[in-house]
Amino acid sequence: MKFPGSHVLSIGQFERGDIEKVFAVADRMEPYAHRRRITRVLEGAILGSMFFEASTRTRVSFGCAFNLLGGEVRETTGFEATSLQKGESLQDTARVLSGYSDVIVMRHPQAGSVAEFAAMSRVPVINGGDGANEHPSQALLDLYTIKKEMEHQGNAGIDNIHIAMIGDLKFGRTVHSLSKLLSLFNNITVTLISPDELRMPAEIVEQLRAAGHRVVESDNMEQSLSHVDIAYATRIQAERFASAEEAMLYRGRYRLNQAVYTQYCKPNTVIMHPLPRDSRAEANELDIDLDANPNLAIFRQADNGVLVRMALFALILDVADQVDTHARDVNWYTERRF
Amino acid sequence: MKFPGSHVLSIGQFERGDIEKVFAVADRMEPYAHRRRITRVLEGAILGSMFFEASTRTRVSFGCAFNLLGGEVRETTGFEATSLQKGESLQDTARVLSGYSDVIVMRHPQAGSVAEFAAMSRVPVINGGDGANEHPSQALLDLYTIKKEMEHQGNAGIDNIHIAMIGDLKFGRTVHSLSKLLSLFNNITVTLISPDELRMPAEIVEQLRAAGHRVVESDNMEQSLSHVDIAYATRIQAERFASAEEAMLYRGRYRLNQAVYTQYCKPNTVIMHPLPRDSRAEANELDIDLDANPNLAIFRQADNGVLVRMALFALILDVADQVDTHARDVNWYTERRF
């Protein structure tokens, strides 16, 4: 992958070296994201943020990342898209709108639409989620979180870990993408915990095995958690089921809480979740009594999204090596509460 | 109140000294708000503007205030809040979203929700209105306007004034908050003019009296306006009544216009209103024939909102003393029409 000017549409574009490059740049974004330093490296640049489907946190995370590099953001949200209603093709829309910014992030409910848009865009496009298809920056931030959490525990990184993925492995876009990325690394054990009806798609299991990884499938969470380095919980994607009743068959099936953690996990097991977690009583896949557990990484994971998105912008716009030269210390109050 | 890093959730947090500090900083913001100078003191800082309820002017006023200090604004409007629909707690939302900015302003239809959010936020939160509960920056800008208008007339400030509040004193959030703030000052006469059914809540009257103020209640506007320094008119909060018919019993009851002003008010009585004023014939609480009256302060009042909000940001982020050192003269056309 040649970064400057590249679209980021799919995790399939990334080789291991590309990922390591993104992560190395993300590491260097920390002083800016943590408000110790500011950089103006992208002063004058414009991000076109086009969210044709609602997603507050992804949208704000991208916008924040671009602002932290010194750039401006012009946003479009919702289907204000009168031009499409007037019969305009997505290609025309792309050619026009791409004249208004230096880089675009786009979310769209329809699988493949972002790639179609990118094909006619005159500036690089980042896929911010196209329906059930891809959301590459989410997959990268998940993997980046694994790396940082493992390093924090004194481990070497992503190779040789044991990860459990828990919940709706059939419809969960994030566990599919993460699995594909893990296939680029070495000697990983993957425990897949789901109801039989919501198992990980066979081709993804196959890809993990083809990479030389060990894959174990189970429908019993408690018996599968020992020896696990990373427990990656997910939400039942209720909106993807034929009916709310069908989704209710599975919501609440797996409930990770401090008691389960204490009894079945080894002491430093890191807990991840792509968020939002469903905290309603009938689901509660990740109990709030874990909030006091220092190995609960879910909010660090969300924070890492800003670092990874800053890194993507910096690499695509080819300013990674200039970030520190347009920088100075922050001059306002920044003491964080947690 | 210790400003740097503090939330601003309720006027109950403010002591008299805090208010005087806010107003002193607001005074110094005037060259920037009036576009004679620009400052870049918050260059690189991000305001997270989250309006889960519509409010164009409050939202734009806060955003403008932050831009005038040199910072960026990332906005969320309406209930795009899919994550809450997916079962996420407001606490989780707060922990995630507060990672994307240096300070947050939030409006929410539900009383108490902003405080609940702030409890888990990692950055300072300003309450931009939580239902019928609080809207502290509005109360501060009202009081700041009283101070400036009185000083403009050669008076000492807020102590010793005579203020009349007119209209829907039962449901009007602004007159409740302003009354509480007035309780921090000395020797004030408060005339409360309302229909009997829409009187000021007893505990607020009690608080004013406990502060040593004189309180007079009346349902007759004309007979109560002589000797008044400030006439603070309000709108009937029609949306708070059981029916439109019930609200219609009160709309139009008090109509302040130039003829009434000339006949009943002393020459320099200042007219205020939190806006919007209802200019429809059946209400018309403040006639447009007052627009030529130099004592009509309602638009200066709206303008003061920018100064007060700049002051709050500057104090919370601890840059009040740096504002003038990151400044220069404006270089574009700024001649105002009025």
Add this chain to the structure above:
Amino acid sequence: MKFPGSHVLSIGQFERGDIEKVFAVADRMEPYAHRRRITRVLEGAILGSMFFEASTRTRVSFGCAFNLLGGEVRETTGFEATSLQKGESLQDTARVLSGYSDVIVMRHPQAGSVAEFAAMSRVPVINGGDGANEHPSQALLDLYTIKKEMEHQGNAGIDNIHIAMIGDLKFGRTVHSLSKLLSLFNNITVTLISPDELRMPAEIVEQLRAAGHRVVESDNMEQSLSHVDIAYATRIQAERFASAEEAMLYRGRYRLNQAVYTQYCKPNTVIMHPLPRDSRAEANELDIDLDANPNLAIFRQADNGVLVRMALFALILDVADQVDTHARDVNWYTERRF
């Protein structure tokens, strides 16, 4: 027209000299719009962007233009306009909202509303479209495109051209405005191609003739295209007809494609369209097989909108002569794909 501080509400405000001034400044904006240079000339200035009617591309184009000059944008979209619902007059809204920015662009569904707003605004207002009435920046960018395309072909500019306007000339706001602007130039031939029921309004034809131009009306496209320098196609404004059925009588009547172009047009005829073009099979007024034709100017036309809007801002805020002194080279990747 005296630019600094002026509203831009109608093309009727512009004399030929004003237009030439706008175009001269637009020419100088090219290095910034094409991302070779950045300027910070409006750093600290705020654009109030108020779109009370949806229009993604006009809104983003204005916002982009202001950002490219270094300014900030505070946006309001849709009818979040609760204050109007509470009985506030548009005049009050204007006086309050105009305190929050240095210049305003406003779109509103109702003809005349932007001028009404501007009358009470304390800052300059640009009309971004008020219903069927005016959209002056669109007319200016159309004319600017004609000038640039003609110059690119070695012609002198706008005088002496032959232009054909094709389609719904009755309801098409852009062809009305463009015709009025052409009346300021010399010796133009205008061929008006439309169904008889959708002819150009008589008073506009009269204005063209009064300017000394030749006007030919026809309902046959093919026979009218020879000798034409500019073919300006338009969309049937289906939303303006009494019924969808009635609009269907006209959609698809004129279809310009490469075969028609090759057979009937002279070699360098420039094709324009205000966009969006209706690419659905039943309309398809401008076939995508023309996308490979170098004389298809429709995307250059959209790009020119940014230049013209930058020029309007620079002239209204009186910074046209300072743009280049607050500038530097771009430091990020900007290689365009087309």
